[in-house]
Each structure stands twice: as structure tokens, then as C-alpha cells.
Amino acid sequence: MRASFSAIVAPLNTTPCTPLRPPLHLKQPRFHFHVHRISWTPRIGHIVGVLKEAQEVETAVPGIAAGEEGEIGINGSAVETVEAARDSPSRVLGKGKKMVQEVDQSSDRFKLLNGREIFEEKAYLVGVDCKGKEDVLFSIEDSLKELAQLADTAGLSVVGSTSQKLGAPNPRTYIGSGKVSEIKTAIHALDVETVIFDDELSAGQLRNLEKAFGGDVRVCDRTALILDIFNQRAATHEASLQVALAQMEYQLPRLTKMWTHLERQAGGKVKGMGEKQIEVDKRILRTQIGALRKELESVRQHRKQYRNRRLSVPVPVVSLVGYTNAGKSTLLNRLTGADVLAEDRLFATLDPTTRRVQINNGMEFLLTDTVGFIQKLPTMLVAAFRATLEEISESSLLVHVVDISHPLALQQIDAVNKVLDDLDVESIPKLMVWNKIDKTNDPERVKIEAEEKGAICLSAINGDGLEQFCTAVQAKLKDAMVPVEACIPYDKGELLNTIHQVGIVEETEYTESGTVIRGHVPFPLARLLTPMRLRLA
Ligand SMILES: Nc1nc2c(ncn2[C@@H]2O[C@H](COP(=O)(O)OP(=O)(O)OP(=O)(O)O)[C@@H](O)[C@H]2O)c(=O)[nH]1
Ligand SMILES: [Mg+2]
Numbered sequence: 261m262r263a264s265f266s267a268i269v270a271p272l273n274t275t276p277c278t279p280l281r282p283p284l285h286l287k288q289p290r291f292h293f294h295v296h297r298i299s300w301t302p303r304i305g306h307i308v309g310v311l312k313e314a315q316e317v318e319t320a321v322p323g324i325a326a327g328e329e330g331e332i333g334i335n336g337s338a339v340e341t342v343e344a345a346r347d348s349p350s351r352v353l354g355k356g357k358k359m360v361q362e363v364d365q366s367s368d369r370f371k372l373l374n375g376r377e378i379f380e381e382k383a384y385l386v387g388v389d390c391k392g393k394e395d396v397l398f399s400i401e402d403s404l405k406e407l408a409q410l411a412d413t414a415g416l417s418v419v420g421s422t423s424q425k426l427g428a429p430n431p432r433t434y435i436g437s438g439k440v441s442e443i444k445t446a447i448h449a450l451d452v453e454t455v456i457f458d459d460e461l462s463a464g465q466l467r468n469l470e471k472a473f474g475g476d477v478r479v480c481d482r483t484a485l486i487l488d489i490f491n492q493r494a495a496t497h498e499a500s501l502q503v504a505l506a507q508m509e510y511q512l513p514r515l516t517k518m519w520t521h522l523e524r525q526a527g528g529k530v531k532g533m534g535e536k537q538i539e540v541d542k543r544i545l546r547t548q549i550g551a552l553r554k555e556l557e558s559v560r561q562h563r564k565q566y567r568n569r570r571l572s573v574p575v576p577v578v579s580l581v582g583y584t585n586a587g588k589s590t591l592l593n594r595l596t597g598a599d600v601l602a603e604d605r606l607f608a609t610l611d612p613t614t615r616r617v618q619i620n621n622g623m624e625f626l627l628t629d630t631v632g633f634i635q636k637l638p639t640m641l642v643a644a645f646r647a648t649l650e651e652i653s654e655s656s657l658l659v660h661v662v663d664i665s666h667p668l669a670l671q672q673i674d675a676v677n678k679v680l681d682d683l684d685v686e687s688i689p690k691l692m693v694w695n696k697i698d699k700t701n702d703p704e705r706v707k708i709e710a711e712e713k714g715a716i717c718l719s720a721i722n723g724d725g726l727e728q729f730c731t732a733v734q735a736k737l738k739d740a741m742v743p744v745e746a747c748i749p750y751d752k753g754e755l756l757n758t759i760h761q762v763g764i765v766e767e768t769e770y771t772e773s774g775t776v777i778r779g780h781v782p783f784p785l786a787r788l789l790t791p792m793r794l795r796l797a
Contacts, residue, residue, distance in 0.1 A: 582661035584632030665699035
């Protein structure tokens with residue numbers, strides 16, 4: 261029986277795609293395959309995961325569809341290696357010549373992450389402090405700390421970091437040549453496998469840095485790392501599509517000339533072949549981006565229909581937004597008894613979850629938890645997740661959840677507001693919630709400060725302040741409702757229930773002709789009540 265996997269593969273009879281990272285340099289790539297899941301990851305070139313019978317590995321290239329079968333080329337992985345890997349999975353991990361020697365030492369460097377076995381690469385972080393750069397919210401040290409957290413979330417092991425103050429980034433290598441040499445020394449001393457930059461790098465910078473570091477080390481940037489985490493975390497079809505789209509858009513301008521080996525094989529006679537291949541690859545990638553956009557559009561339409569159906573029952577929708585790890589999912593779980601994954605890692609949630617919350621007085625609202633934000637959030641990710649984020653722009657209230665115990669809470673608030681600015685949501689009422697009050701040194705002082713600023717303090721973990729939170733949500737929702745006074749005939753009991761469910765009833769009176777209610781209801785319900793309204797308050 262053959263192994264079944266989605267790896268760095270290209271089917272027969274189609275143009276093989278250029279791998280986005282230097283492949284494992286092995287020969288004779290030919291193997292029977294069955295592709296059952298396509299993903300696109302910037303960590304291409306590393307087979308992450310266990311390559312055993314019928315088990316998936318991590319990476320994939322475009323140009324193949326799920327369900328395809330045939331003879332394939334696995335870039336950098338010979339048949340013998342793959343066969344051998346069935347008994348010793350770690351054999352195919354690692355890079356080039358180093359690979360086989362690493363087998364034994366590396367076996368203890370696997371860890372289980374999101375249900376998959378991940379090879380824990382050694383990473384080195386690099387940050388640049390550019391003078392005069394506007395919109396910088398985090399200091400370089402804080403940004404690097406966050407990058408280390410991101411690396412940890414992605415399953416990498418951070419072995420060191422460095423930073424540099426620069427007037428302007430070097431167009432060739434982003435950092436100065438002295439820094440390049442310093443990092444090179446660190447790479448050898450610490451056995452570094454991946455160097456991660458805290459800012460987005462151009463294709464040229466990535467290539468030059470990889471060359472300068474010796475070719476055996478991968479270079480990537482913050483955006484690629486975030487995309488990698490999203491790729492690992494995407495659990496639903498829609499999230500996978502969105503991540504795949506963002507990854508392809510990230511890769512498109514970064515496709516580099518990797519087909520020079522063809523020129524070498526042809527004795528240098530086929531000049532410019534590498535260049536042509538890039539054009540072919542770019543075309544393939546563009547076609548796939550187009551196909552993905554179409555598929556996402558159809559998912560979006562479906563979502564819209566679902567939302568419209570939901571809107572016909574006018575229960576107000578309240579969306580939780582905030583920095584990653586602020587405690588949004590914990591708050592949703594606490595209020596609704598849902599069991600959305602909440603953990604002390606970045607980007608635990610990618611897919612929106614909506615649950616019904618009922619307040620003591622009978623009023624209900626829908627609470628939606630969604631993807632967290634981060635500073636320097638890649639724009640293509642915001643664009644790709646627009647469908648998901650649309651939920652936010654159609655809600656009645658945005659609850660901005662802040663981890664007030666975090667030393668950078670204020671900067672995180674600014675970073676979230678920056679993303680919200682991009683989402684066109686300024687007309688939606690907002691409520692600020694300071695979460696994790698239990699973790700602060702002086703909760704009483706924080707509470708006073710919150711009151712001054714109109715924020716609600718709570719602890720999603722122990723439930724403190726939840727009642728005040730629900731009251732504040734209700735008050736904010738009421739601001740957006742229409743005051744009504746209506747007489748509901750006794751044979752319209754259902755309607756009366758709906759009013760209690762989605763509106764705020766302040767007075768009820770039983771008269772001969774029906775139940776007279778005074779209160780506030782959402783606009784669509786107010787329209788429904790028009791024939792029964794006594795007068796507009
Ligand atoms: N001490 C304390 N910890 C909390 C509180 N709320 C959440 N946490 C913890 O903070 C971590 C992150 O919580 P999540 O609910 O996953 O955060 P999130 O905002 O959904 O994060 P993303 O999904 O990554 O955007 C978890 O380890 C929670 O247990 C709180 O009120 N107090
Ligand atoms: Mg979450």
C-alpha cells in the first residue's frame with residue numbers, strides 16, 4: 261500500500277509548480293499519490309508532520325485538486341526516502357545533506373499541535389527599529405516579544421533574537437551588512453533553521469538574505485508566520501479557503517527564479533527558462549486565486565442567505581472584537597455555556613461562533629465571537645477574512661474586549677481600533693470591556709479608571725462583573741432601539757413573546773382590547789408593530 265498525503269507535489273501532465281521555498285534537494289521524485297487536502301503554506305519545503313501510511317503531511321502546492329491520483333514528483337523527496345519514512349518518520353524531515361544525520365537527534369523535537377505532529381524548528385528573531393516610521397504602536401522589544409509568542413504558537417522554538425536601529429531599511433537585505441554577519445554567526449552557534457523578521461520583506465530581500473545566510477536556513481517574515489498559524493488553525497472549509505487565498509496573494513509577488521537547475525541540465529543553452537517558468541507559475545497562481553475567490557464568493561452568498569434568514573427574527577447581534585488572547589472566547593463560553601476553544605495562545609479562534617444569550621428580564625441577543633486582531637495584521641489577511649469580518653459590520657453592537665492586565669493594553673486597544681477603521685464600522689455603537697480584572701495588581705483602582713472611561717470591568721474566567729456587562733449591553737442596545745407604545749391584541753401572543761425577547765419592555769398593562777406595552781424595540785420590529793402602535797413616545 262502506498263502512503264497517502266498532500267505534500268510538495270505536482271501532478272503529471274501539468275506544469276510542475278515552483279516550490280515557494282527551496283525544496284529538500286533529493287533526486288528521482290516519482291511517487292503514487294492521492295491528494296485529499298490542498299493547503300498552501302509559506303513553510304513549504306519542509307514536510308511538517310509524520311509521513312506514515314495514510315497520514316497527512318503539512319505542505320502543498322497549487323495545480324492539483326483534491327481527489328486526484330497519479331504519478332507525481334515530490335520536490336526534494338525521493339521514493340526511497342518516502343518508503344523509508346514509513347518506519348522512521350523523522351528521516352524525511354530536516355534539510356538536504358544534514359537530514360540523515362539529524363534523524364536520531366531530531367526525534368525528540370516533534371510536538372503535538374492542534375492534533376498534528378509538528379517538527380519544532382529552531383528560530384531566530386530579527387526586529388528593526390526604523391527612525392521616523394509612523395504608526396508604530398509597539399516598541400521593538402515588545403514587538404519582538406510578541407513575535408516570539410507567535411513563533412511559539414506556530415510550533416517553533418525561539419533560540420535567540422536581535423534588533424537594529426536604522427534610519428531606513430536596506431533595500432537589498434532589510435538590515436545592514438554588519439547585522440547580516442552577526443546573524444550568520446548566531447545561526448552557526450545556535451544551529452538556527454529559520455530566521456524570522458518582524459516586518460514584511462520583499463521577494464528580493466528574502467532571496468538576498470537566504471543567500472547571505474548560506475542557503476540552508478529559511479528566512480521568513482511576520483506575515484508568513486501569521487499565515488502559517490492561520491493555516492494550522494483553519495478548521496472549517498471557509499477558513500481554509502480564506503487562508504489559502506491570503507497565502508497565495510502573499511506568495512504571488514514573491515515567486516522567485518527557482519528553475520535554474522533546468523538551465524544547468526540543458527548545458528546552459530536554454531537561456532531565460534527560469535524567467536519563463538516564473539511567468540507560467542504566476543499564471544497558474546493567478547488562475548487559482550481567481551478560482552478561490554469564486555469559491556469564497558459562493559460561500560459568502562450562502563452565508564448572506566443564512567444571515568438574512570437570521571435577520572428576519574430581529575434578535576440583536578452583539579459581536580466580540582479585540583486583540584488576540586484578550587479573552588473573547590472565554591467570555592462567550594462563560595455567558596452561553598458554549599465550548600469554543602479558549603487558550604493562552606495567539607489566534608485560538610478563526611471561525612465565528614454565534615450563541616444566544618438570555619438576560620434575566622427575558623431579553624435575548626446573539627453573541628458572536630470571531631478572529632482576534634494583532635498589530636501589523638497583514639492586509640491580505642484582513643481582505644481574505646472580509647467575509648467573516650462582515651459579520652462584525654452587520655451587528656447592532658461591538659464589544660471591544662481588552663486584556664487590561666496586559667502591560668501593552670493601551671497599544672493593543674489602538675491596534676484594534678486601527679483594524680476597525682479599515683472595516684467601516686464607525687456607525688455601530690461600541691462598548692469597551694476590560695477583561696482579566698482578576699489578574700491586575702490593583703483591581704479597585706482599575707475599576708475607578710474604567711468607570712471614568714465608560715468601560716465595564718470583568719473577569720470572564722471567574723464571572724465577576726458579568727451582570728454589569730449584560731446590563732451595559734442592554735443599555736447600549738436600547739440606545740439603538742425605537743421607543744414604542746403599542747396595544748397587542750390577545751390573539752397575537754407570539755408577537756408579545758417576540759417583543760419581550762428582542763426588545764426592552766418597561767411597562768405592561770392589560771386592557772380590554774389587548775396588552776399595552778411601553779418600551780423599546782429594534783427598528784424592524786417597530787415597523788411590524790406600526791398598526792398596533794398607540795402613539796410614538
Ligand atoms: N486570569 C484570567 N484569564 C483569562 C480571562 N479571560 C480569559 N483568560 C485566559 O486568557 C487566555 C486567552 O483566552 P481566549 O478566550 O482564548 O482569548 P481570545 O480573545 O478568544 O483569543 P483569540 O481567539 O486568539 O483571539 C486563555 O488562557 C484564558 O483562560 C480572565 O478574565 N482572567
Ligand atoms: Mg478566541
